[in-house]
Amino acid sequence: MSDSRLLRIGTRNSPMALAQVERVRGMLADRHPEVTVDVMSMSTSGDRWLGDLAALGGKGAFTKEVDAALVAGDVDLVVHCVKDVPGDRPAPAGTVMAAYLTRDDVRDCLVHPGGLRIEQLPAGTRIGTSAVRRVAQLALHWPHLVPVAIRGNANSRLAKLDAGETYDALLLAVSGLQRIGQAERITHPIDVDTMVPAVGSGTLVLQCRDDDTSTRDLAASLSDLRTGQETVAERTMLHILQGNCHSPIAALARTEPDGRLSLRARVISLDGKTVLDVHEWAADPITLGTSVAAALLRQGARDLLDLPTHGLA
Numbered sequence: 428m429s430d431s432r433l434l435r436i437g438t439r440n441s442p443m444a445l446a447q448v449e450r451v452r453g454m455l456a457d458r459h460p461e462v463t464v465d466v467m468s469m470s471t472s473g474d475r476w477l478g479d480l481a482a483l484g485g486k487g488a489f490t491k492e493v494d495a496a497l498v499a500g501d502v503d504l505v506v507h508c509v510k511d512v513p514g515d516r517p518a519p520a521g522t523v524m525a526a527y528l529t530r531d532d533v534r535d536c537l538v539h540p541g542g543l544r545i546e547q548l549p550a551g552t553r554i555g556t557s558a559v560r561r562v563a564q565l566a567l568h569w570p571h572l573v574p575v576a577i578r579g580n581a582n583s584r585l586a587k588l589d590a591g592e593t594y595d596a597l598l599l600a601v602s603g604l605q606r607i608g609q610a611e612r613i614t615h616p617i618d619v620d621t622m623v624p625a626v627g628s629g630t631l632v633l634q635c636r637d638d639d640t641s642t643r644d645l646a647a648s649l650s651d652l653r654t655g656q657e658t659v660a661e662r663t664m665l666h667i668l669q670g671n672c673h674s675p676i677a678a679l680a681r682t683e684p685d686g687r688l689s690l691r692a693r694v695i696s697l698d699g700k701t702v703l704d705v706h707e708w709a710a711d712p713i714t715l716g717t718s719v720a721a722a723l724l725r726q727g728a729r730d731l732l733d734l735p736t737h738g739l740a
């Protein structure tokens with residue numbers, strides 16, 4: 428028997444984030460009954476600012492305050508959606524990604540009050556989404572649909588949809604709706620080859636201070652190796668492309684039956700007219716992510732992503 432201990436978990440205070448922490452609490456209760464969890468939830472700049480996220484610089488708007496509590500020692504562990512962790516900067520100094528939890532459904536889905544699938548929507552249907560990755564893939568496959576910018580957490584988006592004023596349907600992550608108990612709102616989960624997901628979709632990461640070995644060990648006991656490898660492959664690519672939430676980048680790594688990894692990635696212009704598409708296989712996630720990023724750059728990703736030139740061009 429180990430000694431009892433208190434684990435302070437920091438999180439964003441949206442319903443989805445609180446559900447994510449409850450999942451972690453449940454996993455700990457099963458495997459480490461000696462641990463008592465105390466949740467410290469907080470609002471983030473991304474929750475408070477409902478304008479364009481670009482105005483905040485787009486750098487970790489949903490993670491910054493929570494990470495600061497970890498660095499300050501106010502909490503021992505934080506839970507983030509990998510999708511919300513910026514790809515173009517390292518984790519805050521002194522912190523480490525200690526575990527990736529088994530990945531949930533990675534797909535995006537349509538929520539349409541009339542129960543329609545996306546290919547059934549008439550021209551001019553207004554689709555609530557601000558994600559450039561979704562906007563670009565909408566333009567690629569369904570140029571007759573009209574993306575409408577939207578902010579706020581998933582619950583508030585559903586409420587606005589029900590009010591029926593600003594848009595006719597929503598594009599959201601399946602996993603997010605499942606976490607907030609709203610999966611029955613899904614009318615069409617879109618296959619991953621049509622709507623390639625975001626890097627880190629459906630994946631939760633546990634982050635702690637790198638010198639806190641006891642919390643690191645606790646977190647590591649919950650981690651899923653496959654999800655970790657897939658995440659590293661996707662995020663290595665994202666890091667090389669300096670991707671952030673304004674980059675029209677989509678990618679999905681998968682562990683194949685033979686144990687090798689595959690990584691499929693797209694960089695798409697916002698009008699959907701230019702699509703770079705790469706699919707490669709490798710045994711090592713860093714090799715794979717690097718190779719896919721290099722292939723995308725050779726196809727011209729730098730122009731689509733408006734990467735810094737470092738004085739070269």
Ligand SMILES: NCc1[nH]cc(CCC(=O)O)c1CC(=O)O
Pocket residue numbers: 489508509510511581598599600601602603627628629630631
């Ligand atoms: N800030 C958006 C965000 N970050 C993570 C999720 C969903 C869960 C996930 O993919 O891990 C969502 C909502 C959405 O895209 O619908």
